[in-house]
Amino acid sequence: MANVLIFNICLVLMLSRVESCFIPKSLYIIVPDTIPAGYTITTVEVANCDTESMHLTLEDQRFTITSNRAIVAVTPVSVAPGGRTFSVWARDNSGLESEMVVHLVHSAIREKKPTGFLKRSKRRSPPPFNILENGKGPFPRNIEKIVSDSEAKHQVYYTITGPGVNQNPLELFSLNPGTGMLMVNGPIDREEFPWFILTIRVFDKLTNMETYLPLDIKVVVDDVNDNAPTFVDQLQFTVPEQSVAGTVVGKVNATDRDLAESLHTKIKYFLTTGLDLFAINSETGVITTATNTLDREAKDKHMVTVLIKDMDGAVNGLSTTGTATITVGDINDNN
Structure with a gap:
């Protein structure tokens, strides 16, 4: 009997824990007619949730959710005359999922003025x-x-x-x-x-x-982020032997077919090999020497792996790798 009672108490506590974690069912937010990239729509409010295990997802890839639960526009987004809606889902260790419907509206919608797009007397072009x-x-x-x-x-x-x-x-x-x-x-x-x-x-x-x-x-x-960045030029560079650390070797150029000036096309550059000899500026793609010990007589070519990733290098960014060939040029350093 005591075991049954303890089990029932535990079950009640578990159910209470599951039901206590929630996000609002719906949210209405006034936004500009055109939401610029980087614009914070709102911050998702949660109550009594296990924030360590909670995971937030949304269906509209024009927006993303940051680590502090802010909903941010990834690309410029136009709000149609009828507004725009999308869903956000929250899930934690309880295993249950809660949905919040976000309604984006602008002042013209809230005033409920008739559109009348086709009237002769009030003909005007609607927003896209x-x-x-x-x-x-x-x-x-x-x-x-x-x-x-x-x-x-x-x-x-x-x-x-x-x-x-x-x-x-x-x-x-x-x-x-x-x-x-x-x-x-x-x-x-x-x-x-x-x-x-x-x-x-x-x-x-x-x-x-x-x-x-x-x-x-x-x-x-x-736009959705459906194109990985690609290299524009051949990855072939030359640097003189015994160059001082910080000498420019060359620049990696990359492009992305997704929407320009959005996170989908903001590329970060990384070296995954050859880090003892070379470095790369993650923002510009410029490769420099990380040592002054390059010796053509010892090794005249170095193959290093370059990784380019969109979404400003975020974990969910799309990436491409390539092999850069760095040739060590000769100087008159031997009798």
Whole structure:
């Protein structure tokens, strides 16, 4: 009986521990229409969680979570007229997972002003709509409603033309003719198609006459870190023998096909071999000598391994390695 009682007490304590760790179910945050790279959205608040074992993940690769639980934009992100949402999950040693839905809105959304994108009297270009490259299905997937509810009540239908519809790449986008809902029908490679300009037209159902001015909308394909950095030049350098420590050997040049001026293309440089003889500046890729004992007569070539990694060298960055050949040049040091 005593053993059963002890077990029940332990079970209650365990369940209490599991239920006491939580994050908010939802969070509404006012942000700029365009969120710049490096912008901190918010810090995830947790309560009674085992912070040592807790792991936070999010579904939108345009953002990352730092070690102090701050959600930071990795690339510039536009907030569409309808706002933007994504989920954050928290898990600790309890094994249970909690979800928080983050709603990003800007002041224009909170004021609930009708968009009316297609009205003649108030025609204006909406902010770009954003979709994530290499998006996973199921497809088709809704992107945004192009018209306001008031316009959708009229006896009209909508058409769409442009790249991604009736131009290459064909049938990537479609528009519900009755509701004006824009949809994407498959994954997109941002490096091949960084954006699309689509033209929306409105026609009267009875007369088939165009009733509103055409509207061009821009769909921006947001970057994910799907390209590892690559070397630009051959890794071949020459340095005179007996050069003093700190002598420049050469510069490693690298590039990355992902979005420029984002963490996805911020490259760090490392040497993984030859560290007794050479060093590399992690920011610039400049290789220097780490000794003054290079002797061509003893060894005229050194092979060192260079590693380049994006995401500013973070653990989750993509990397590439290459072998640099450093030839030791001769000086007149022998009788």
